[in-house]
Amino acid sequence: MRPxxxxxxxxxxxxxxxxxxxxxxxxxxxxxxxxxxDAYVVVDDIAGSLVVLSVSPxxxxxxxxxxxxxxxxxxxxxxxxxxALDRALGAxxxxxxxxxxxxxxxxxxxxxxxxPDHPEDSGDFVDVTAAAREAAKVAxxxxxxxxxxxxxxxxxxxRTPxxxxxxPLPPGSVAGPVx
Numbered sequence: 518m519r520p521x522x523x524x525x526x527x528x529x530x531x532x533x534x535x536x537x538x539x540x541x542x543x544x545x546x547x548x549x550x551x552x553x554x555d556a557y558v559v560v561d562d563i564a565g566s567l568v569v570l571s572v573s574p575x576x577x578x579x580x581x582x583x584x585x586x587x588x589x590x591x592x593x594x595x596x597x598x599x600x601a602l603d604r605a606l607g608a609x610x611x612x613x614x615x616x617x618x619x620x621x622x623x624x625x626x627x628x629x630x631x632x633p634d635h636p637e638d639s640g641d642f643v644d645v646t647a648a649a650r651e652a653a654k655v656a657x658x659x660x661x662x663x664x665x666x667x668x669x670x671x672x673x674x675x676r677t678p679x680x681x682x683x684x685p686l687p688p689g690s691v692a693g694p695v696x
Contacts (some may be wrong), residue, residue: 530634542576542584544648548613549627551575555632556591558642559622559649568620570595570636575627583659584652593633601637616644625649633653 533614541551555575562569573592576584603620610617622645630640 544645549643556628560627595636597636605637
């Protein structure tokens with residue numbers, strides 16, 4: 518296939534827009550204000566009694582509000598015994614009035630004073646899973662959706678609504694019952 522015939526999958530982003538700014542990401546509905554030295558920790562895997570963690574420095578925001586994760590010596594993997602991590606998370610969730618539950622793959626935490634050799638002994642954990650998942654969805658949809666031009670937007674705005682008097686579809690399955 519010729520390169521010029523290939524479809525561009527991602528819109529090019531000017532370098533100025535992709536550069537991280539000084540502002541740290543502040544997850545919504547989280548009472549703890551992130552600090553530069555905090556770690557962003559995600560539960561990558563649970564293998565029996567061992568929890569595999571992905572560790573990054575706390576993300577910064579670009580001029581457009583996108584999260585940027587720095588690489589470097591503070592990024593990498595950490596491992597923790599599941600029971601000890603569950604105890605530490607339970608105590609932290611109590612301190613921060615968060616829902617008590619066992620650790621799960623995909624859980625995301627702001628970790629203050631991370632001990633990379635013994636993450637379960639770190640200073641504090643704040644569960645930011647809901648905010649992190651929302652940020653991931655926004656990033657996915659931003660990358661997957663095509664950019665809308667002003668002309669396309671004008672066409673959408675000028676479309677007429679459905680005819681008056683037409684009954685809306687009833688709620689439920691579009692396909693109807695299965696026979």
